[in-house]
Amino acid sequence: MSIAEPPVFEPGFERTPPNNIEAEQSVLGGMLLSKDAIADVVEVLRADDFYRPAHQLIYDIITDLYGRGDPADAVTIFGELQKRGEVARVGGAAYLHTLTAVVPTAANAGYYARIVREQAILRRLIEAGTRIVSFGYGGQDEEVDDLVDRAQAEIYKVTERRTSEDYVPLAEIMPGALDELEAIGGRSGQMVGVPTGFQDLDSLTNGLHPGQMIVVAARPAIGKALALDTPLPTPDGWTTMGEVSRGDRLIGADGRPTRVVAVTDVLRDRPCYEVEFSDGTVIVADALHQWRTTVDHALVVHGGPARQSVVTTEEIARTLHRAEDGWPVHAVAVTAPFDLPERDLPLPPYELGLTLGGTGFPGRRVPGAYLRASTGQRRALLAGLLEGRDGQIRFAATEGPLAGDVLELALSLGHRATMRDTGDHHVIDLPEVSVRYVVDVRAVPSVPVRCVEVDNADHMYLAGRACVPTHNSTLGLDFARSAAIRHGMTTVVFSLEMSRNEITMRLLSAEAKVALHAMRSGTMTDDDWAKLARRMGEVAEAPLFIDDSPNMSMMEIRAKCRRLKQRNDLRFVIIDYLQLMSSPKKTESRQNEVSEISRSIKLLAKELEVPVIAISQLNRGPEQRTDKRPMVSDLRESGSIEQDADMVILLHREDAYERESPRAGEADLIVAKHRNGPTATVTVAFQGHYSRFVDMASH
Template sequence: MSVSELEPGDREFERTPPHDIPAEQGVLGGMLLSQDAIAEVIEVLRTADFYRPAHQIIYDAVLDLYGRGDPADAVTIAGELTKRGEIARVGGAPYLHTLISSVPTAANAGYYARIVRERSVLRKLVETGTRIVQMGYNADGADADEILDRAQAEVFAIAEKRSGEDYVPLSEIMPGALDEIEAIGSRGGQMVGVPTGFADLDALTNGLHPGQMIVVAARPAMGKALGLSTLVPTPEGWTTMGALEVGDEVLDADGRPTRVVAATEVMHGRPCHEVEFSDGEIVVADALHQWRTSVAGVTAVRTTEEIAATLDEVHVIDGPDGRVTKIVDVRPVASVPVRCIQVDNTDHLYLVGRSRVPTHNSTLALDFARAASIRHGLTSAFFSLEMGRNEITMRLLSAEARVALHAMRSGTMQDEDWTRLARRMSEVAEAPLFIDDSPNMSMMEIRAKARRLKQQHDLRLVVIDYLQLMTSGKRVESRQVEVSEFSRSLKLLAKELQVPVIALSQLNRGPEQRTDKKPMVSDLRESGSIEQDADMVILLHREDAYEKESPRAGEADLIVAKHRNGPTATVTVAFQGHYSRFVDMAQ
C-alpha cells in the first residue's frame, strides 16, 4: 500500500515530527559568530532539542570549546570535529560557513533558540502521547489510577523542561555539581535550603533541601469523654461519637482495632465545659464529670466545676505508662449532647478527633510552613488529612499574632488581641501557603495537586499531615505494606518535584516503656521503610509531658535522629502551647 492509499487516521502516524531546520541553523550560525550568543543559547537549549543529528554534533562541539574557554568559530569547530572524526557527519567544513551565512546577525540567536525549544517540546509531547496510548492499550489488568499517575508524570516531565534521557554521564553532571559547590561557598555561610524557622536546626541542616523526605514524628494525643459530633477514626474510616454502638471497632492508642464494649446514653441539657490539656487536646465534658487529678502531689477525684474554680493550681492527670498531662484551661461552652464509651483494651484509650490526632508534630510542621511562606515568601502546600482548614488557619493566626488559641476558640479575645491580630492579618493572608483539607486524599491526588502547584506557583515545600491517615483504597497484604508504599511514593515525589517533602508520622508506645521516655527511630509506627526512605527523621519529645515536676517545663527537644547528609543532634526549642507554636529558646 502506498502512502497516498493510507486512510486519514493512518496518515497521522506518518507525519514528520515537529521541527524547524532554518531556526536550528540560525541558532548555530549565531553561536559561531558570537560568544555572547553562546551564553544566551545554552540557557535555553539542550543537545537533544535539535532535530537534525548533525546539528546536535555541532552544538556539542561548541559547548565543549566554550566550556574550556577556547574560541568557538567555524575554523576551531571544524578542527575539533576533524579531531573527533565527525566532520563528515555534519557535511564538512563548508556547512559550518553555510550556517554563518544563514543569519544576518548573532543578536537573533536567542529568538531562534526559543523556536527550536518549542519544536522540541512538541516532539516530546508527540512521543509522550504515543507512550500514553500504548499504556492504555497494554494495561493488561493494571490499576487505572496507576496508569493515570504515570501519564501525568510523563506530561509533567515535559512541562519541567527535562531531558527524555534517564541516564547522564558523570562528565555532564560534574559541571553542575561544581557550580553548586561554588555557589554555596559564595553565599558566605548563608542558608541554601528552605528555612525551618529554628536557628539551631537550620545551622545543623542548612535548611530543608530539594529532593529530601523529612519525617517528623511524635506520640499521638488520646481522648476519653466527648461530645456527639467529635470525629472518631475507625478501621473503616471516620465516624462520630454519636454514631458509635456497642460492638463497633475504633482505634486504640497504637492505632490497632479495639472493640466498644459499653456506651452511656446520650445526655442532654447539661452544663458543658471545654477542658484543654497541655498537649493541645480539648475535651467537652459536663460540669459534674469526674476527673482523677493530682494537685501538689495530692491525688483526688474532682469535678469539672471544681477544677475550673481552682485553675490557679496545677491539675495533673497521670496517663498510662507514666504519661502526664496538665489541664491548662476549663471554659464554659453552650450545652451539647455528651456521651462516653468503654473499649476492651487494657488502658481503655482510643484515638479521637481530626484536630487532636496527633497534636504536637502538627504544630511543628505548621511552624516549618510558616517560616517558609510567611517569613520568606516561599510557596508551600499543607495537605491535612485530619485538621480542617479553619482550624489550621486559627493556629497560624495564633502563632503569628501571639493571641491565645483558646481565646479565639472561646470568643474571649480582648481589644489588644484584636489589635495584634489586625497587625499580622495582611501578611499572613498574602503568604503563598496553600492548604488542602480534602478528606480521604489518595497518594495519586496529592501527587497531582503538588505537580500543579509546582507548575503554577513554583512550589518549594510540601507538608503532609499525616502519613498513617493516608489510604490507597486498594486491597493490600497488610497496613505495613500500604504505609511502606506511601513512604516510597513521597520520596519519589520529593525527587520528581525537587522540593523537600515533610511527612508527619506517629510513634508507637516504645518511648513510654523507657525510663527517660525519649523516642527512637525504631519507634516509627507501622513501617520500618519510613526510616529507610527518609533523608531526615526529627523526633519530638517533651519531658514535661511525662514528668509533672520537670525542671524543663515549656521546653521541647527536636531530636534529629537521622540525617543522611549531615550530623545528628538534639535541638532544644521552647513550646508555647497557648500560641500553638514552637520558638527558638531565648539566648
C-alpha cells in the same frame, strides 16, 4: 541548505513531527557569531531540543567549547569535528559557513531559541500522547490508578527541564559537584536549603534540601481522646472507643456514615475530665479533646454574633459560665437525623409503633433493625409510638429497656430527647430545641483514653448514648511559616487531620501572638484584634497553599504537587500526617501499605527536587521506657519510613509526661537520622497557647 538530509521520522509519529529548521539554523548561526548569544541560548535549549541530529551535534560542541572558555566559531567547531571524526555527518565546513550566512542577526538568537523549544515541546507532547494511548490499550493487567499516574508523569516530563538520561558517567557528574562545592564555599556559611526557622537546626542541616524526605515524628497529639467505654453509634448499632478499629464505620455529625481511617493506641496517665451537658449526658474526655461548640459572643465579650469554633476540654473549662449570672457559654448542636438506607422490615414501622405503644406487652423491645432503618421508616415508627398521646410530644413506659430504645430512636431522628424516671414510669420528652449546653467540666482521676480519625470533611463523629457531635484530630506548621511567610518560598501543606480553617487559625495565632484558646472561644481583646490586623496582611500574601481533602492518596498529592511546581515554582511540601494516607492498591498488610506510601513520598521529593516533610506518629515505645525519649525504632507501622527518610526528627516534650518537670515549656527536636550530616538534639521553646515552637534565644 547546503546538504540534503532525508526526513527524520521518529517512533510514534505517522507524519513529519513539528520542527522549524530555519530557526534551528539561526540559533546555531547566532551562537557562532556571538558569545553573548551563546549565553542567551543555553538558558533556553538543550541538545535534544533540536530536531536534526546534525544540529544536536553542533550545539553540543559549541556549548563544550564555551564551557571550557575557548572561542566557538566556524573554524574552532570544524577543528573539533575533525578530532571527533564527525565532519561528514554535519555536511562539512560548507554547512558551518551556511549557518553563519543564513542568520539575520545574532541579537535575536534568544528569540529563535524559544521557537525551537516550542517545537521540541510539541514533539514531546505527541510522543507522550502516543505512549499514553499505548498505556490505555495495553494496561489491562495493571491498576487503573497506576496507569493514570504514569500518564500524568509523562505529561509533566514534557516541560520539565532536567535531562531524561537514566545514568551519567562519574566524569560528567564531577564538574557539577565541584561547582556546587565552590558555590557553597562562596556563601561563607550562608544557608543553602529551605530554612526551618530554628537557628540551631538550620546550622546542623544547612536547611532542608531539594530531593530530601524528612520525617517529623511524635506521640499522637500529645491528646484529643475519649474514655475507652464511651459508646459510639454505628450504621448497624453500637461500638465503644476501646473496640473500634481502622476501617469501621461510625456516624458523622451530619448523620451520614463515616469511615475510621486511623485509631490511636490506648493512652494512659492523661489529665481527664467529665463533661456534663444540659440533658444529663456525661462524657469522659482528656484535656485536649476537641469539641465543636457554638459560642455566644454576647455571653463572653460585649457585642458580636454567635459563632461555631473548635475548642478543647480545658478551654471549655476556663470559659464555662458567664461571670455575672452563671449562664452556660458553650452549646453543642444536636446531630442531624441518621441518613441510612431503607431496610426490608418484617412489619411496617407504624404498626410496630402502635403495638409497642399499647399496654399488656411486657418485655417488648424495638428490634435493632428498626433503630437503624431509613429516616422515613424511623419517623413512622415514632409516630406509631406517640399515637393517642393527646398531642403530647412524650412517651412513657413502665419498662426501662423499651424506654431506652425509644430514646435512641428519637435521638437518631435529630431530637434533643431526654429521659426521666417518675417512679412508676420512664418518660421520654422531646423538647423543640436544637442544642445542648455544657453545664459542667469536672477533673476526674485519669482513665485510659483513645481517639479515632474519620474521613468526612468536618472531622466530626458522634459519641455517647446521647449522640453528641465531637471532633477528632505543630511543628510542621512552624516549618511552613518559616518557608512561606518569612522567606517567601512556595509551600503546600496537605493536612489529612486538621481543616483549612483550623490551620489558618493556628498560623494566625502563632504569627500574631494571640492565644489560640482566645480565638476559639471568642474572648479576644481589642489588643488581640490589633495584633491580628497587623499580621494578617503578610500572612495572607504568603505563598502558602493548604489542601485538607480527606483520605488523600499519593497519586492525588503527586498530581497536585506537579501542578504547583509548574505554575508556582513549588519549593516545600508538608504532609500531615503519613499514617492517615491510604493507597488505592490492595496490599497484604497496613505495614506494606505504609511502606509503599513512604517510597512514593521519597520519589516525589526526587522528581520535583523539593524537600518533603512527612509528619508521622510514634508507637507506644517511649511511654514504656523510663526516660520517655523517643527513638527511630518507635516509628509506627513500618520500618521502611526510617529507611526511606534522609532525616528523622523526633519531637519530645518532657512536660507532656511530667506536669512538674523543671523543663516545662521546652521541647527537644532529636535529629535521630541525618544522611548528609551529624545527629544532635536541638532544644526549642514550646508556646502551647500560641500553638507554636520558637527558638530558645527568641523565647
